[in-house]
Amino acid sequence: MLTVNVNGEERDAPRGDRNLLSFLRFDLGLTGAKYGCGEGLCGACTVLVDGQPLRSCMTTVGAVAGGDVTTIEGLAAGATFEDLHPVQQAFVDEQAMQCGYCIPGFIMGTVGLLNREAAPSSGQVREALAEHMCRCGTYQRIERAVERAAGLMRGDAGAAGGAS
Numbered sequence: 441m442l443t444v445n446v447n448g449e450e451r452d453a454p455r456g457d458r459n460l461l462s463f464l465r466f467d468l469g470l471t472g473a474k475y476g477c478g479e480g481l482c483g484a485c486t487v488l489v490d491g492q493p494l495r496s497c498m499t500t501v502g503a504v505a506g507g508d509v510t511t512i513e514g515l516a517a518g519a520t521f522e523d524l525h526p527v528q529q530a531f532v533d534e535q536a537m538q539c540g541y542c543i544p545g546f547i548m549g550t551v552g553l554l555n556r557e558a559a560p561s562s563g564q565v566r567e568a569l570a571e572h573m574c575r576c577g578t579y580q581r582i583e584r585a586v587e588r589a590a591g592l593m594r595g596d597a598g599a600a601g602g603a604s
Contacts, residue, residue: 442505445469447514456502460494461485462505463501464511464527472544475522476573486545486552487511491554512544515551527551530589530599531582546572550586552591559588 442453446468464470464487473496476484480495487496515525524532527550537543537597542580546569553560553568560568565586574582591599 444505445508453501458501460499460501461496470511470513476508476539483545484542486548488548488552491555493549508519526592527589530592532587534577534581534585534588536585538578542574554590558594559590
């Protein structure tokens with residue numbers, strides 16, 4: 441049996457060859473990462489491993505043993521709206537979701553980007569999120585949310601507030 445750190449908690453995984461997405465959703469009940477394409481192309485299943493985005497549908501549990509896995513459920517500091525991670529808050533402020541299915545993946549991809557680059561250019565944002573698909577087409581709002589999130593995480597006073 442393997443032990444995997446998920447959202448700061450050591451969790452037992454019965455099989456190392458199990459798909460990480462299935463382990464998270466069915467064994468642990470963490471349903472924020474979504475099954476989309478099953479081929480790592482849509483981004484709906486994105487989680488963070490050691491702070492960087494990873495497609496959980498294409499990764500085995502054994503491949504992440506020893507790493508820190510963070511799901512969308514592990515981002516917020518608590519259970520209330522006031523406890524949201526700055527990226528989650530920015531997505532709410534910019535009304536970046538329509539149906540919401542893809543948003544956990546976009547949020548996790550954004551956190552990964554902002555872990556690498558505190559003030560990404562528009563081109564860097566587009567490149568980092570290029571393999572995330574939103575069938576509702578809210579890409580412009582998502583880009584604004586990423587810009588707002590970057591400001592919130594840097595502590596910029598102008599980044600707080602409601603939708604543009």
